[in-house]
Every structure is written in structure tokens, then in C-alpha cells.
Amino acid sequence: MKQTNYPLPIRVLVGELKRLPGIGPRSAERIALWMVQSRDARAGDVAAAIQTVNERINPCKCCGFFTETELCEFCADTSRDAAILCVVEQPTDVLPLERTGRFRGRYHAIGGRISPLDHIGPEHLRIGELLNRVRDEKPQEIILALGSDVEGEATANYIAVLLREFGVGVTRLAQGLPAGGGLEHADELTLSRALSGRTRI
Numbered sequence: 771m772k773q774t775n776y777p778l779p780i781r782v783l784v785g786e787l788k789r790l791p792g793i794g795p796r797s798a799e800r801i802a803l804w805m806v807q808s809r810d811a812r813a814g815d816v817a818a819a820i821q822t823v824n825e826r827i828n829p830c831k832c833c834g835f836f837t838e839t840e841l842c843e844f845c846a847d848t849s850r851d852a853a854i855l856c857v858v859e860q861p862t863d864v865l866p867l868e869r870t871g872r873f874r875g876r877y878h879a880i881g882g883r884i885s886p887l888d889h890i891g892p893e894h895l896r897i898g899e900l901l902n903r904v905r906d907e908k909p910q911e912i913i914l915a916l917g918s919d920v921e922g923e924a925t926a927n928y929i930a931v932l933l934r935e936f937g938v939g940v941t942r943l944a945q946g947l948p949a950g951g952g953l954e955h956a957d958e959l960t961l962s963r964a965l966s967g968r969t970r971i
Contacts, residue, residue, distance in 0.1 A: 834879035870962040
């Protein structure tokens, strides 16, 4: 007996939506059907926005944050304190720290964490670029604002060892972040306290 299904364009859309993080088969199907049935779906606007982001947004050549130009707004801002460099795992970790209003230094996203089980070593991260920045910009303090889970701690310790040769102060976010948690789940007060209570390692 022939199995009934949605027309091919809907099935293709469901398949593409399922590729997005956090969207399973049922959610993908609901979104696809909403786009087909709802008068307010504005699917063309959604498609145009996705296309625009894909064409115009790229990583900042200095810190790795999102930008339409060569440098992001943080790296291009000459009023920021170049003496303090905050190292984060992902570009998405920049905004939670920025929204605390407590940090006016510069950022550097390394693009992940060392995770042997996932076959991610130091060579897969932007650690070399970090060392080049420290060599060229000569900051006085490096804040390692990495996750407090096992991989985050291992990555922080690895970077701290590499930074010893530069004679730069290296600190780590101390209080406020829960063990096993990342920056994306922390509220602004928690991050503000973590920044204030960072400790030297």
C-alpha cells in the first residue's frame, strides 16, 4: 500500500528545518506547516533574512565575534581597555558578558574547547591567534572566561601554561558560575559577580 505524505516541497522544508539545532522532526513539521498555512508567516522575509545573514555576516578577523565588516564593533571601539583581554569559548559568549556592563576590555573567542572525545585538540581552536594577539598587543591581564566543566577547565589550564612565557597576569572567572555550566545559561548578575570575583591562576 502506498504511503501518503506531504508534497515534496514540504518534505524538503521539514528536512532542512530538522538540521537546525534544537528542532526535532515534530517541531520541524509544525514550523513548515505554519509557513504554508499562516497568512502571517512571511516565509519570503524569513528566507531573505537567512540569505542576508549568510552573505553579509562573517567572523571578526581579530576576536571572532560576528560582524559585517573586517572588525566587529568591540574591536573597532578605540575607547575600550586594550590592557584587558577576555577569552571566551564561542562568539555567542561575548554578549552575556557585555550586558553585565562591568567589562570594557577586549574579547577573543577561541571557537570551542579542547575535547579529546570529540576529536577537538588545541590545533582546532583559535589559540594560536590568541598567542599572536598577546605578543602583539601586550595586554596586562588575560581573563579566561571559559566554561567550568571538565573540558573548560582543561582548556583554561592549557592556555594558562602557554601564557606563562609572556609574563602576563592570567585570571579565571571564580564565583557565580555553576560547576558544569557555560556562560550562555548564566544571568547578568551571576556573570557580574563572576567578573568581580575572578582569581589569579
